[in-house]
Amino acid sequence: CHDRYFMIAVDLAATGEVPRFEAVGTGTYAITEYYAAKCGYTISILSLLGLVELRASYFSCHTEKSPREVTCEVNYMEVSVRSELPCQSGLSDGWSTLGPLYSPSTENWQVTFQNPDERLPPMNLSQARQQGYIFDLVHDRIVFRTPYGQPDSYRTEVTGVPVEVVHATVFSRKSWVFVMVDLIAACSKEGSYDSGYMIWGTPEALYPSLGKTQISFGLNGNLMEQAAAVQKGFIMKRYNSTVQIGIPYNAEGGYRKSFVNDGLFEFYIFNLYLKQTSVDERHEETVLWFHRNLVTPLLSSPLVTEDTDVEDGTFSINLGKVPRDVELTSVQLNGQEFAVPFSDSIAYTLTEVRHSNQSHSYTLKVPLHDPIVIQEFSKENTAMLHKLDINYTLIVTPGDKPYYHTISVTALMAVPPSFDVVCTESGIDFKLAYRSFDFLWDFTIGSDRLTPALAANRGYTMSNDSQSLLLSVPLFTHGYKYTDIGLKGFLGTFTILVRDRETADILTSTIKTCLFNTTEFICSTNGWMTVVVDLSAVPSDERPAHFHLVNSLCVPKEVDGARVLFSFPLHSCGST
Ligand SMILES: *[C@@H]1O[C@H](CO)[C@@H](O)[C@H](O)[C@H]1NC(C)=O
Numbered sequence: 127c128h129d130r131y132f133m134i135a136v137d138l139a140a141t142g143e144v145p146r147f148e149a150v151g152t153g154t155y156a157i158t159e160y161y162a163a164k165c166g167y168t169i170s171i172l173s174l175l176g177l178v179e180l181r182a183s184y185f186s187c188h189t190e191k192s193p194r195e196v197t198c199e200v201n202y203m204e205v206s207v208r209s210e211l212p213c214q215s216g217l218s219d220g221w222s223t224l225g226p227l228y229s230p231s232t233e234n235w236q237v238t239f240q241n242p243d244e245r246l247p248p249m250n251l252s253q254a255r256q257q258g259y260i261f262d263l264v265h266d267r268i269v270f271r272t273p274y275g276q277p278d279s280y281r282t283e284v285t286g287v288p289v290e291v292v293h294a295t296v297f298s299r300k301s302w303v304f305v306m307v308d309l310i311a312a313c314s315k316e317g318s319y320d321s322g323y324m325i326w327g328t329p330e331a332l333y334p335s336l337g338k339t340q341i342s343f344g345l346n347g348n349l350m351e352q353a354a355a356v357q358k359g360f361i362m363k364r365y366n367s368t369v370q371i372g373i374p375y376n377a378e379g380g381y382r383k384s385f386v387n388d389g390l391f392e393f394y395i396f397n398l399y400l401k402q403t404s405v406d407e408r409h410e411e412t413v414l415w416f417h418r419n420l421v422t423p424l425l426s427s428p429l430v431t432e433d434t435d436v437e438d439g440t441f442s443i444n445l446g447k448v449p450r451d452v453e454l455t456s457v458q459l460n461g462q463e464f465a466v467p468f469s470d471s472i473a474y475t476l477t478e479v480r481h482s483n484q485s486h487s488y489t490l491k492v493p494l495h496d497p498i499v500i501q502e503f504s505k506e507n508t509a510m511l512h513k514l515d516i517n518y519t520l521i522v523t524p525g526d527k528p529y530y531h532t533i534s535v536t537a538l539m540a541v542p543p544s545f546d547v548v549c550t551e552s553g554i555d556f557k558l559a560y561r562s563f564d565f566l567w568d569f570t571i572g573s574d575r576l577t578p579a580l581a582a583n584r585g586y587t588m589s590n591d592s593q594s595l596l597l598s599v600p601l602f603t604h605g606y607k608y609t610d611i612g613l614k615g616f617l618g619t620f621t622i623l624v625r626d627r628e629t630a631d632i633l634t635s636t637i638k639t640c641l642f643n644t645t646e647f648i649c650s651t652n653g654w655m656t657v658v659v660d661l662s663a664v665p666s667d668e669r670p671a672h673f674h675l676v677n678s679l680c681v682p683k684e685v686d687g688a689r690v691l692f693s694f695p696l697h698s699c700g701s702t
């Protein structure tokens with residue numbers, strides 16, 4: 127065994143002719159000139175020395191690698207070494223091989239365990255088996271297997287990473303052959319959780335290594351390309367002679383579970399699979415296979431009530447981020463319980479939306495004016511307060527431990543305003559002292575929206591500032607209705623409607639009727655014309671005894687001392 131190659135030299139004189147070489151692995155391969163160059167073999171004839179020499183690179187095609195494999199399984203450690211090595215290993219005690227090797231029988235074998243402080247007395251393999259250790263010869267390999275936490279293993283730290291180590295030496299002496307094999311397994315076990323990542327580390331230096339170890343890893347037994355790992359958010363860092371792997375808590379391939387414990391929690395489980403290869407100065411590989419179950423601590427998994435809204439007179443409450451293994455089983459509305467799914471006979475609806483990220487959400491709708499909603503008048507806001515306490519019962523499946531999520535929703539529904547009104551001699555005055563939300567409304571006269579332009583056009587007097595709206599409506603302007611018209615006076619009625627600005631629905635109205643007493647007027651209503659004539663300026667002895675309009679059949683409806691009232695259809699009595 128040379129620095130970078132194996133070498134075999136054959137005495138030319140012994141063979142008589144130049145020998146042919148074959149590499150023997152899974153088959154037999156003739157080392158031709160072409161094959162030699164392709165596969166890392168060199169044949170040199172050293173005529174002067176009478177030798178022919180075959181050199182095989184350590185990386186040549188049929189060199190068997192991995193003399194040592196260590197598996198850090200979830201429940202045991204296993205080391206296997208090839209029982210026949212071309213060269214001595216670089217281990218401390220290493221292989222000491224003399225002559226032809228092992229017989230399949232292990233009867234003569236003894237084992238001793240050692241820890242940093244002592245080497246324990248040897249025992250035979252049956253005794254070792256009774257203590258839970260397995261030594262076996264499988265094909266050309268010696269296999270040693272042990273559960274974790276055996277009395278002969280020990281815990282230590284390698285470059286700051288806690289590891290469990292077991293160091294067994296098996297040996298056999300048979301006649302003049304003495305064989306000793308060192309079997310060391312060292313496994314890093316615990317993971318930790320930090321800021322959204324499950325962290326697990328392994329020392330670079332568990333086994334003798336020239337420079338850095340080669341790492342590849344994945345979940346559930348699949349090794350990933352490094353680029354794929356990075357793309358999926360995995361992290362691999364090397365520092366202080368350790369390799370650290372960071373698995374994003376929600377990495378694909380992990381398992382997630384919800385948990386109720388005085389709150390809603392979740393945890394994640396990962397089956398980390400990692401291959402760490404070290405090559406020592408003799409180009410011998412140690413391959414470490416890790417299978418680690420890593421479990422995050424309980425992480426809080428709050429549900430969120432979002433987009434709570436009042437639309438079309440209905441509470442709409444969205445309970446979101448409900449994990450896939452959590453189901454809503456019932457809802458209490460102001461203390462009254464309703465099983466999920468809701469029966470069709472109730473006025474509330476519950477719809478479930480399943481999201482592609484495996485969470486789901488529930489939208490609950492309850493009409494504001496439903497009797498289950500508590501309504502109370504809020505003086506402070508001069509509005510109706512609508513209140514709904516919701517208590518959701520959720521269950522983690524499978525399981526039956528309930529988790530209650532409660533929220534309280536309220537909506538202030540403004541009460542539409544009404545005006546203060548006074549009758550004046552010549553009209554009606556409306557006044558509205560604005561409240562904070564009175565700009566939500568439209569005021570209309572009939573179907574016409576009250577605006578400064580409308581007011582000007584119709585002869586109303588309007589003033590509007592941040593404090594109040596004043597509207598004076600003089601008698602006989604557009605919008606009045608007249609009734610009970612007689613010489614003693616008449617009633618004039620004026621109405622302001624309050625409408626919803628969006629739907630134009632009439633919410634309320636202010637209607638004012640005043641008694642007016644004017645001496646002389648003309649007005650028309652319902653197709654009738656009413657005229658009052660005041661004759662008080664005419665001396666009483668000159669006043670006629672009888673009155674009529676142009677058409678003599680049209681006589682007054684009422685006459686008192688000085689005034690005459692005619693009332694007649696618009697298009698009659700000679701009106702033009
Ligand atoms: C192993 O050792 C025990 C105790 O010394 C002994 O009783 C037993 O016979 C031994 N077994 C073999 C296979 O040598």
Ligand SMILES: *[C@@H]1O[C@H](CO)[C@@H](O)[C@H](O)[C@H]1NC(C)=O
Nearest residue numbers: 285286363364365366367368
């Ligand atoms: C590396 O080790 C040094 C010395 O022990 C220590 O000060 C440093 O914090 C370590 N680095 C990290 C990233 O842990």
Ligand SMILES: *[C@@H]1O[C@H](CO)[C@@H](O)[C@H](O)[C@H]1NC(C)=O
Nearest residue numbers: 446447481482483484485486
């Ligand atoms: C899942 O997707 C929905 C809809 O895109 C989103 O509202 C919710 O926050 C997501 N849930 C999580 C846990 O990321």
Ligand SMILES: *[C@@H]1O[C@H](CO)[C@@H](O)[C@H](O)[C@H]1NC(C)=O
Nearest residue numbers: 458516517518519530531532
């Ligand atoms: C929610 O309902 C459960 C079951 O009736 C009850 O034990 C719990 O106290 C309720 N939570 C609230 C805040 O009312």
Ligand SMILES: *[C@@H]1O[C@H](CO)[C@@H](O)[C@H](O)[C@H]1NC(C)=O
Nearest residue numbers: 565569576577578590591595
């Ligand atoms: C009064 O003024 C407010 C604020 O400028 C405006 O929103 C509202 O429409 C006005 N009202 C009327 C009847 O013009």
Ligand SMILES: *[C@@H]1O[C@H](CO)[C@@H](O)[C@H](O)[C@H]1NC(C)=O
Nearest residue numbers: 613614615641642643644645
């Ligand atoms: C109407 O006016 C007359 C004369 O001006 C007066 O005598 C009468 O009391 C008034 N009636 C009302 C209801 O104001």
